[in-house]
Amino acid sequence: MTISDQDAPGARDEYHDQGEGREDHGRSGRAGDAGDDHGPLPGFRTDEPADELPRWMSDLVAATAELDPAVFRRLSTPSDNARQAAVLMLFAEDETGPDVLLLRRSNSLGSHPGQVAFPGGGTDPGDDGPVGTALREAAEEVGLIPAGVRPLALLPRVYVPVSRFDVTPVLAYWREPSAVRVVDLAETAAVARVPIAHLVDPANRLQVRHPSGYISPAYLVPGMLIWGFTASLLTVLLSVGGWEQPWDATNIQDLDTAWQLAEQLSPTAEDGSGVTEATAPADGHVPPAIAEV
Numbered sequence: 001m002t003i004s005d006q007d008a009p010g011a012r013d014e015y016h017d018q019g020e021g022r023e024d025h026g027r028s029g030r031a032g033d034a035g036d037d038h039g040p041l042p043g044f045r046t047d048e049p050a051d052e053l054p055r056w057m058s059d060l061v062a063a064t065a066e067l068d069p070a071v072f073r074r075l076s077t078p079s080d081n082a083r084q085a086a087v088l089m090l091f092a093e094d095e096t097g098p099d100v101l102l103l104r105r106s107n108s109l110g111s112h113p114g115q116v117a118f119p120g121g122g123t124d125p126g127d128d129g130p131v132g133t134a135l136r137e138a139a140e141e142v143g144l145i146p147a148g149v150r151p152l153a154l155l156p157r158v159y160v161p162v163s164r165f166d167v168t169p170v171l172a173y174w175r176e177p178s179a180v181r182v183v184d185l186a187e188t189a190a191v192a193r194v195p196i197a198h199l200v201d202p203a204n205r206l207q208v209r210h211p212s213g214y215i216s217p218a219y220l221v222p223g224m225l226i227w228g229f230t231a232s233l234l235t236v237l238l239s240v241g242g243w244e245q246p247w248d249a250t251n252i253q254d255l256d257t258a259w260q261l262a263e264q265l266s267p268t269a270e271d272g273s274g275v276t277e278a279t280a281p282a283d284g285h286v287p288p289a290i291a292e293v
Contacts, residue, residue: 038156039065041131053150054093056241057173061152063240064171069156078159078166085165086130087120088138089233090149092174092193099193100234101180103142104224116226118233119144122165130154130168142191143183148176155236160229169233194221200238202247208258218258222265225258 040061048058090101105115119138127133131151138144155169182188198204199219208218208227217235218227226234238244253261 038067038069038154040153041151044152052175053173054098056098057091057093057152060091060237060241061171064153064155067156067236067240072156072158078157079161079164082159082164082166084123084130084133084168085121085160085163086123086133086137086168086170087118087233088134088144088149089118089155089169089171089237090138090144090174091172092177094177094193096195096197098196100196100199101138101142101144101174102192102194102224102226102230103182103188104190104192105188115228115230116221116224117230118169120167131170134168134170134172141183141188142180144180145176145178148174148178150175155233158229158233167229171237190223192221192224194224196238196243199226199234200243200245202245205247206251206253206258206261207249208255209252210255215252218253220258220262220265223263225262227255227258 044061046058046062088101092099092101101119102116103119105117119141120134121137121141123130123133124136127136131154135144135146135149135151138149139146149172151170151172153171155171158167158169159165160167177193180191182191198221204220206218206220207215208225209215210228216227217231218225219231219234235244
């Protein structure tokens with residue numbers, strides 16, 4: 001099960017534009033409110049050796065303590081029948097720099113076909129909290145080996161009215177990246193490690209307008225349009241992680257047009273961005289930068 005892009009947490013004013021695409025994404029300058037536990041998990045230290053935890057990841061984890069839960073709850077208050085869920089925001093690093101793991105839902109699905117998401121889904125009775133849910137779902141969806149993942153922080157919960165999920169984003173570092181794949185073709189079409197450098201490139205950023213009128217931040221990746229819930233969470237982390245660059249927030253495209261722009265992109269030699277399809281091309285070629293995926 002995947003928390004999909006159209007299940008976005010709010011409308012345009014929740015992630016509103018400020019200046020040239022620089023945004024205030026839930027920073028409160030203080031620790032989170034009681035009752036919405038978030039921030040670094042026990043065992044995290046800001047002075048950890050760089051060979052165990054890169055400085056950029058350490059800074060990102062530390063910044064989660066300053067996120068304001070009120071921003072994440074601004075438009076949607078959980079109902080009495082809300083279902084608990086979690087998503088895995090898994091960051092890694094290779095010779096090109098930091099990247100994040102994403103999947104694309106199958107085009108044959110009746111609900112949100114082709115949309116991009118973090119691995120994740122609803123909580124099962126035997127799960128050990130949101131971390132257990134996120135790791136289990138990632139193993140089921142993309143074949144992730146949980147032993148190579150270090151969960152580091154929780155973000156404030158986000159209530160998704162469409163699915164009635166109360167979602168806890170789990171921030172983690174992929175200390176021992178393993179091969180991941182599409183486990184079930186009926187549910188997932190592709191898996192990708194998307195470079196942060198590609199996401200923050202102003203040329204790949206825009207906003208999209210859903211037919212309902214909802215406007216969302218969005219990112220263009222070859223073969224993937226990241227928008228809605230997934231794009232909103234990414235935008236928060238790119239901002240608090242210090243990666244965000246000025247971009248044209250007035251570039252608003254209809255959803256169909258934005259999809260066409262993503263499909264027209266090709267992987268670039270500079271950042272290796274792209275997706276590994278569930279079924280490889282006839283020659284079996286996999287772009288070098290994502291050969292492990």
